[in-house]
Each structure stands twice: as C-alpha cells, then as structure tokens.
Amino acid sequence: MHEIVEKERLNEEMTRIEVKAPLVADKIKPGQFIVIRMHEKGERIPLTFYKKDEDKGTIQMIFQKMGKSTHELDTYEEGDEILDVVGPMGTAAEIEEYGTVVCIGGGVGTPEVFPVAKALRNVGNEVIVISGFRTEDLVVCENELDKDCANELYITTDDGTYGREGFTTDVLEELIDQGTDIDLIHAVGPPIMMKVIAGITEEHDIPTRVSLNSIMLDATGMCGSCRVEIDGEMKLACVDGPEFDAHKVNFEELMERITMFEEQEEEALENWKEEHEGCCG
Amino acid sequence: MSPEEDRIPVPERGPEERTDDFDEVPLGYSPEQAMEESERCLECAKSPCIGGCPVEIDIPNFVKAIAEGEFKEALEIIKDTNIIPAITGRVCPQEEQCEEVCVMGNVGDPINIGKLERFVADYARENNLEEVPEIEKNKDFEVAIVGSGPSGVTCAALFAQNGYDVTMFEALHEPGGVLKYGIPEFRLPNEVIDHELEYLDELHVDIRLNRIVGQNIELEELEEDFDAIYVATGAGSPRFLGLEGEDLKGVYSANEFLTRINLMKAYKFPEYDTPITDMEKVGVIGAGNVAMDAARCAIRMGADSHILYRRTTEWSPARDEEIEHAKQEGVTFDTLCNPKRIIGDKDGWVKGIELFECELEEPDDSGRPSPKVLEDTEHKKDFDTVVIAIGQEPNKVFYENAPGVEVKEWGGIIIDDENRMTTKEGVFAGGDAVSGAATVILAMGDGRKAAQNIMNYLEG
Numbered sequence: 001m002h003e004i005v006e007k008e009r010l011n012e013e014m015t016r017i018e019v020k021a022p023l024v025a026d027k028i029k030p031g032q033f034i035v036i037r038m039h040e041k042g043e044r045i046p047l048t049f050y051k052k053d054e055d056k057g058t059i060q061m062i063f064q065k066m067g068k069s070t071h072e073l074d075t076y077e078e079g080d081e082i083l084d085v086v087g088p089m090g091t092a093a094e095i096e097e098y099g100t101v102v103c104i105g106g107g108v109g110t111p112e113v114f115p116v117a118k119a120l121r122n123v124g125n126e127v128i129v130i131s132g133f134r135t136e137d138l139v140v141c142e143n144e145l146d147k148d149c150a151n152e153l154y155i156t157t158d159d160g161t162y163g164r165e166g167f168t169t170d171v172l173e174e175l176i177d178q179g180t181d182i183d184l185i186h187a188v189g190p191p192i193m194m195k196v197i198a199g200i201t202e203e204h205d206i207p208t209r210v211s212l213n214s215i216m217l218d219a220t221g222m223c224g225s226c227r228v229e230i231d232g233e234m235k236l237a238c239v240d241g242p243e244f245d246a247h248k249v250n251f252e253e254l255m256e257r258i259t260m261f262e263e264q265e266e267e268a269l270e271n272w273k274e275e276h277e278g279c280c281g
Numbered sequence: 282m283s284p285e286e287d288r289i290p291v292p293e294r295g296p297e298e299r300t301d302d303f304d305e306v307p308l309g310y311s312p313e314q315a316m317e318e319s320e321r322c323l324e325c326a327k328s329p330c331i332g333g334c335p336v337e338i339d340i341p342n343f344v345k346a347i348a349e350g351e352f353k354e355a356l357e358i359i360k361d362t363n364i365i366p367a368i369t370g371r372v373c374p375q376e377e378q379c380e381e382v383c384v385m386g387n388v389g390d391p392i393n394i395g396k397l398e399r400f401v402a403d404y405a406r407e408n409n410l411e412e413v414p415e416i417e418k419n420k421d422f423e424v425a426i427v428g429s430g431p432s433g434v435t436c437a438a439l440f441a442q443n444g445y446d447v448t449m450f451e452a453l454h455e456p457g458g459v460l461k462y463g464i465p466e467f468r469l470p471n472e473v474i475d476h477e478l479e480y481l482d483e484l485h486v487d488i489r490l491n492r493i494v495g496q497n498i499e500l501e502e503l504e505e506d507f508d509a510i511y512v513a514t515g516a517g518s519p520r521f522l523g524l525e526g527e528d529l530k531g532v533y534s535a536n537e538f539l540t541r542i543n544l545m546k547a548y549k550f551p552e553y554d555t556p557i558t559d560m561e562k563v564g565v566i567g568a569g570n571v572a573m574d575a576a577r578c579a580i581r582m583g584a585d586s587h588i589l590y591r592r593t594t595e596w597s598p599a600r601d602e603e604i605e606h607a608k609q610e611g612v613t614f615d616t617l618c619n620p621k622r623i624i625g626d627k628d629g630w631v632k633g634i635e636l637f638e639c640e641l642e643e644p645d646d647s648g649r650p651s652p653k654v655l656e657d658t659e660h661k662k663d664f665d666t667v668v669i670a671i672g673q674e675p676n677k678v679f680y681e682n683a684p685g686v687e688v689k690e691w692g693g694i695i696i697d698d699e700n701r702m703t704t705k706e707g708v709f710a711g712g713d714a715v716s717g718a719a720t721v722i723l724a725m726g727d728g729r730k731a732a733q734n735i736m737n738y739l740e741g
C-alpha cells in the first residue's frame with residue numbers, strides 16, 4: 001500500500017500527487033516511469049516520474065484526466081492508498097554534456113520533460129524549454145521550469161490566451177531559422193507533436209529523442225502490448241524504451257495502435273461517470 | 282479377480298453450461314469414486330509410474346492410501362516431493378509421464394494418477410487436513426529466489442522446510458507465474474493456486490511482489506544480501522511471426538490475450554478496469570497448450586474461435602484432453618494452413634488472414650512430419666481478432682542486466698549440468714528460463730534439484 005501524502009489539483013484536467021514509495025524514490029531517474037494499480041479491480045497504468053524526495057521516500061507524478069482510471073485516481077485524496085506502485089520502469093534518459101539542448105513538452109508531457117531538462121542543465125548544458133498547452137488555464141510547471149532548469153523558456157498556447165499563440169513546433173522552427181545551434185532535442189507529448197518535431201529535425205539533422213506512450217499492460221516485457229516499430233524492428237516500449245531515436249520511430253503505427261481500446265475506454269468512463277454523478281463533484 | 286480395465290470416469294460440466302463462464306471444467310472425483318479408481322492399481326513391484334514422474338512421487342503408496350480411505354496419509358506421501366499437487370494434478374501432461382508407463386495401460390486404461398492426485402489435494406483443502414509443521418530457522422544462510430512460478434515456488438518451499446531464510450522476488454503483482462497469468466481459470470482456478478501458495482506464507486517465505494530483478498532491483502544488490510540466488514524467471518517473452526499486419530489493432534500475442542483475460546480479469550470488464558476488444562471471430566495461430574487456452578477463452582468471450590495450424594491435429598503439441606475439450610466447446614480446427622499475412626481495413630483493424638495451404642512431408646527434427654507450404658494456394662479467411670500463439674522465449678530483462686550470467690543464442694540461461702550453477706558464482710537457475718517453454722512439473726523438478734545443489738554448495 002502506498003499512501004498519497006499530498007495532492008494538488010493544478011487545473012481542470014491535471015493533478016499532482018505525491019506518493020510514498022521509498023524503494024522507487026531511491027532509484028528512479030529522469031525519463032523513467034512507474035506503474036500503478038489503484039485497487040484489486042484496477043488496471044496497471046504507467047505514469048512518468050516528475051519529482052522525488054529521497055529523504056521522505058516519496059515520488060511525485062502529474063496526471064491528466066483521460067479515461068476511467070485517471071478520473072478515479074483524481075478522486076483519491078491525501079491519506080488514501082494506492083495498492084501497487086511499481087518502478088522504476090523503462091530506461092533512464094541519457095544525461096551528458098551535449099551543448100545546447102532543446103526540451104519540448106506538449107500538455108502533460110511538460111511535467112515529464114521537467115526532470116530530464118533539470119538533469120541536463122545540472123551537468124552544464126544550455127537548456128531551452130518549449131512547453132505547449134491548449135489554453136492558458138492548462139499551463140503547468142512554468143515556475144519550476146523557469147527557476148530550476150531553463151536558460152530560455154517559451155510557453156505556447158494553441159489559442160493564444162497565454163505566451164505565444166501556436167504550437168511548440170512553431171517556436172522550434174523559429175529557433176532553427178534564427179540559426180540557433182542545437183545539439184540535441186528531447187521531446188515528450190502527443191504522438192502527433194513528436195512526429196512533426198521528428199520531421200523538422202530530420203531535415204536539419206538534429207539528433208532527437210522522444211518518449212513513446214504506447215499502450216502498456218504488464219510493462220515487464222511479457223506481453224507485447226506496447227510494441228512499436230523502431231527502424232523497421234519491433235521493440236517493446238516498456239523495457240527497450242520508452243525513449244527512442246525520433247527519426248527511427250514509425251509514428252503512424254503508434255498513433256493507430258493507441259486507439260485500440262477506444263470503444264471500451266469510452267464505455268468505462270461513461271459507466272463510471274454515471275455511478276459517480278453528483279457524489280464526488 | 283481381474284482388475285477393471287476401464288477407468289472410473291471423471292464427472293465434467295457439459296460444453297453448453299461451461300462455455301458461458303470461466304469456472305472449472307472437470308469436477309473431480311468424489312471420495313467413493315477415487316477409492317474405486319485406486320483399487321484398480323496393481324501395486325506393481327517395480328512401479329514404473331514413479332520413474333515416469335519428474336519429481337518421483339511414490340505413486341503406488343499414495344494410491345493405496347486412497348484405496349484404504351487414508352486421504353491424509355495420501356497427501357503426506359505426495360507432498361513429500363510435490364508441494365503443489367492440486368496444480369499438477371490438473372495441468373501435468375500425465376498421459377506422457379506417469380500414466381504413459383503405468384502397467385495397467387497394457388491391459389486397459391492406465392490408472393488415472395493425475396485425477397487421483399488432484400482429488401487428494403482438493404479433499405485436503407476442503408477438509409483442512411493439512412498441517413504445516415513449525416520449522417525452526419536454524420541455518421545461517423539466506424537464499425533469494427527470483428520468479429514465483431512453479432520452479433521458484435518449489436525451490437523456495439524446500440529451503441524453508443530445511444530451515445533457511447528465503448526471500449522471493451516477483452515482477453508482477455501476484456505470485457504464481459504462468460499458473461496465474463497464463464493458464465485460464467477453467468483449467469486451474471485461482472482459488473486453488475492461492476491456496477497452494479499460502480503454504481509458502483505458512484513456511485514464512487518472504488514474498489516481495491512488484492520487484493523486477495534487473496529493472497528495479499539489481500542482481501548485485503541481491504548478491505550482497507544473500508548467500509545464494511535461484512533464478513526461475515520463466516520464458517515469458519512472446520514470439521511474433523514477423524508477418525505483415527502484425528501491428529494491426531486486434532492482433533494480440535497469446536501472452537497479452539491471456540494476461541488481459543486471466544490475470545487482469547478483462548472478461549469481467551467493466552467491473553474490472555482492464556479492457557479487451559470485442560470479438561466475433563478469432564483466429565489463433567498455433568496449436569499448443571497456449572493456443573488451446575487462447576481459443577477456449579475466445580469461446581467464452583462469445584466468439585467463433587478457430588485454431589490455425591500448419592500440420593494436422595494429431596501432430597499438435599497440445600494435450601489430448603485440451604484438444605478434446607476445445608472441440609467439445611466448439612473451437613474449429615483449420616489445419617494444414619500457414620499464414621502469409623494479416624489483412625487490415627482502412628482504419629487499421631484486422632479483418633482477416635491470408636493463408637497458404639500446406640501438406641505434410643518427411644519428419645523433421647521434432648519427429649513430426651514437416652509441413653510444406655504449397656505455392657499458389659493463397660486464400661483469405663475473415664477474422665476480427667488474431668492471437669499469435671507460436672511460443673515464448675526467456676524474458677530478457679533479467680539476463681540482459683545480469684553481468685556474468687551467460688545465455689545461449691535464444692536466451693536460455695546456461696547452467697552447469699552437474700551443480701546447476703550459472704556462469705556466475707552463487708547464482709543458480711532452472712525452469713523455463715533455462716529449458717525454454719516446457720512444463721510445470723519439469724520446472725518443479727528443476728526447482729528441487731537446484732535446492733539440493735544449492736544446499737550442498739552452501740553447506741560445503
């Protein structure tokens with residue numbers, strides 16, 4: 001059992017939780033993730049690690065309400081317990097001195113790039129962060145990014161209500177056009193964003209890595225649910241990844257496969273909302 | 282009086298009734314039926330049946346005890362070498378092991394050893410006959426077991442029974458390995474597995490779930506804390522065919538299909554959260570036990586279920602009982618066909634498989650006739666779900682992160698035949714992780730042998 005020691009609703013869609021998991025806190029590194037199972041009937045869902053406190057033995061995650069499981073998780077309060085927390089999972093992000101690194105986060109991808117950007121900055125890189133959201137109300141992590149890791153920070157919103165109007169990729173293209181010397185790009189966000197970035201950077205020959213969010217079941221390399229095509233070969237995102245060379249990823253396949261359970265996910269969410277209507281609002 | 286030639290039949294639930302749920306199919310013997318079946322045993326002086334059992338259960342004596350109505354004694358005899366008889370009695374391929382060499386087989390049906398073993402274990406469970414002796418932890422050595430499948434469990438129990446401190450590390454959130462995530466409940470109910478595993482709790486084995494050695498805890502850390510390590514990580518990595526269309530939505534590895542349904546209980550979705558896609562017509566590629574399990578699960582999910590196999594049914598590696606059950610439940614066997622590609626629709630979903638016809642030729646290395654693909658015989662069959670059940674390989678998470686532990690090309694951990702040690706001092710291995718996908722009882726046999734060897738190693 002893993003107690004939620006702190007919970008903060010960041011906005012309509014995103015929530016930060018701090019969970020007691022000393023064994024995980026001890027070891028987890030930027031770029032890695034955990035798997036949680038809330039209760040006996042719960043599914044195993046992957047969440048990327050955002051922050052940790054080794055002394056307190058806690059880890060923090062920021063999640064976005066998508067379907068049933070994340071809606072239910074959002075009803076858990078401080079003091080409530082999560083049945084299983086497994087981690088660290090996946091490979092850690094490579095942290096070296098590259099020179100200038102651009103970290104790009106889309107939506108809930110932003111808290112996922114935060115620890116990576118911070119670690120990259122700590123070893124002496126010049127770190128530029130581009131972080132995109134749909135609208136002003138959904139902007140998260142701005143202060144942390146500004147304070148802890150970004151030499152330069154750009155926030156974008158699709159509707160122009162905050163920061164620059166447009167997509168993260170617009171800023172990236174501008175930077176490239178201005179002749180910014182970029183040694184590496186690290187991007188986490190919706191597959192379509194990562195795909196567009198991969199297209200841009202391939203043209204300019206900039207090494208780019210992305211973290212893939214394929215559908216996972218066990219996350220121990222046992223089922224093949226998370227399989228992705230990398231350079232024409234089948235890889236398991238849970239154990240071989242989640243980070244891969246963006247220029248080798250078959251994004252079309254990924255974007256198709258993550259919709260495999262859409263119908264069931266909708267049904268589960270509707271059921272859940274019906275049962276909880278009025279009780280938790 | 283000559284012994285009865287025919288077995289006492291085992292009551293079973295009928296196909297109509299049982300395909301609506303995931304409850305167990307064979308109901309098992311009543312005490313009277315078990316005693317009657319036991320009386321057929323000849324108590325042969327040489328008892329070849331014992332040699333047919335990989336863990337050498339004293340079969341004639343436990344059968345005799347049943348015949349005399351001494352069920353508790355029967356249990357003690359079995360448990361002497363097999364700690365999970367309720368499981369092996371259900372899933373052992375008895376017809377190729379103990380029962381194959383049974384002398385009664387020469388004149389009639391061999392003794393139904395598996396079902397008798399199951400009877401004893403079930404009777405003992407239902408009537409609380411088991412007594413776990415309190416064992417003093419009097420050994421100075423601490424042992425770690427990696428993996429809680431049948432091999433790890435057997436090894437752990439032997440150490441605990443001999444007074445060692447034992448800690449078991451398991452990657453998943455439940456112990457049991459394939460018994461839990463793979464074999465469906467209608468063959469092996471979870472309740473039965475849980476009861477057998479409680480025995481480990483009673484022996485004070487420390488079971489640490491959600492611990493993946495090589496991922497969230499390193500082998501080196503275990504080496505610091507333990508005097509010896511037994512690795513029984515199984516063969517859990519799914520094999521794919523490398524065919525066009527394998528990435529389509531609706532294509533599952535057998536492991537994913539079975540794990541969703543069994544371990545995560547997707548058949549009870551949305552009561553349980555893990556989903557599985559709706560299915561009307563399922564094609565299962567392969568014809569082993571794993572394929573039969575997948576095909577029979579598909580029937581229970583309400584689908585029309587097909588086994589697609591390149592040989593004929595008689596050459597299927599699955600147990601006869603499984604094939605028989607699958608047929609009774611309405612699984613269709615499409616034999617002598619080999620997939621060419623999986624066909625998708627414009628939305629990325631499976632809509633069928635294109636297959637070649639095959640014919641059988643001279644036997645190959647496995648002794649079975651080799652299937653030959655016939656050119657220009659391509660034909661299509663409609664399916665909305667495809668399950669690939671062509672075998673599993675050892676899971677690489679352990680061995681890729683275990684410096685010093687060497688593996689064969691296909692991932693099987695290399696051990697010394699004599700002392701069962703890997704290429705790393707103090708680290709031993711067995712079960713499917715060494716042999717590749719095999720059977721529950723062979724994995725258990727390995728666990729026994731390893732325990733013996735490790736004790737010798739530790740005690741010097």
Ligand SMILES: Cc1cc2nc3c(=O)[nH]c(=O)nc-3n(C[C@H](O)[C@H](O)[C@H](O)COP(=O)(O)OP(=O)(O)OC[C@H]3O[C@@H](n4cnc5c(N)ncnc54)[C@H](O)[C@@H]3O)c2cc1C
Pocket residue numbers: 033044045046047048049061062063064065066067068069070071108112212213214215216217242258259265266269
């Ligand atoms: C490595 C990894 C790290 C992730 N980190 C975060 C994170 O830090 N914060 C966050 O908000 N989300 C993260 N996600 C996504 C998160 O796991 C899913 O949003 C969550 O599982 C959805 O569950 P649900 O029941 O609420 O929604 P569902 O109704 O199940 O699904 C909604 C959406 O989530 C995706 N999804 C569903 N199940 C899974 C699954 N088991 N694995 C992956 N994706 C799934 C589906 O493609 C679908 O688009 C991560 C995913 C991966 C693979």
Ligand SMILES: Cc1cc2nc3c(=O)[nH]c(=O)nc-3n(C[C@H](O)[C@H](O)[C@H](O)COP(=O)(O)OP(=O)(O)OC[C@H]3O[C@@H](n4cnc5c(N)ncnc54)[C@H](O)[C@@H]3O)c2cc1C
Pocket residue numbers: 372373374427428429430431432433450451452453456457458459460463464492493494495496513514515516517539570571574676678679711712713714718719720721722724
């Ligand atoms: C669907 C199916 C049906 C089968 N039917 C039969 C049958 O009817 N009869 C029969 O005799 N055999 C059957 N088998 C085969 C039999 O189940 C296996 O041979 C047997 O389970 C092997 O036992 P094991 O202990 O070596 O490994 P497993 O049972 O595979 O257990 C290995 C355990 O190790 C864990 N693990 C893996 N890596 C790590 C790690 N790095 N750290 C920690 N833990 C780890 C896994 O999660 C797993 O729990 C079947 C197999 C399948 C898949």
Ligand code: SF4
Pocket residue numbers: 333334335336337338340363369370373374375378379380394395398722
């Ligand atoms: S364990 Fe298997 S092989 Fe041994 S006696 Fe029992 S059923 Fe037969």
Ligand code: SF4
Pocket residue numbers: 321322323324325328329330331340341344382383384385392394
């Ligand atoms: S071989 Fe058959 S008949 Fe003979 S002792 Fe064994 S079980 Fe009994």
Ligand code: FES
Pocket residue numbers: 215216217218219220221222223224225226227236237238239
């Ligand atoms: S999630 Fe099962 S293999 Fe990756």
